Amino acid sequence: PLMRQVPGFVAYYWVDAGDGVMVSTSVFQDRPGAEESISRAADFVRDNLASLLPNPPEVMAGEVVASA
Template sequence: MRGTGTVTRGDLMYIVLRKYTKVRSVADAARRAKSGIGQILRQSHGFRSYYVLDGGDGVGVAVMIFEDRESANAANAKILEFVQASLLDLDLGDPEITAGDVLVNIGPDASSGIKCS
């Protein structure tokens, strides 16, 4: 990616967004997920980072970044088990899931990448 404007294999990323719209307490869900999901993700091949944001009015969004789709799918199966076993009382409901390959990556150091086919 450096200087070429294209994303190289080492720069590829796959992102999974899970949006929950009826969370009783996003802060509580995030606190409880931090240790359980954090442990799962730290042990997952291809894991890069994880974020939870509070969108207000019961909306919570989890963002997981992986090196590739296969790594994301493997970790996601384990995370679903954790959520169903440990966060059921929060009535999270079924999330809206959006996932895909990163096509553009712009960093603070003015470097950027564009995935070209």
């Protein structure tokens, strides 16, 4: 629900990569939406999950160059 409220939201995925590694991917129509989602996610993690995470989240952003 947090990401769906951000303008330009397209999709959100949460992946269990194994060995305690989790990966989330958000897709937005434009960079401003992606940047807003990063801000909201950082606030959510800080307020709700920080004590559960052994390492701080790593944030990356980029353009989609291929899809199927």
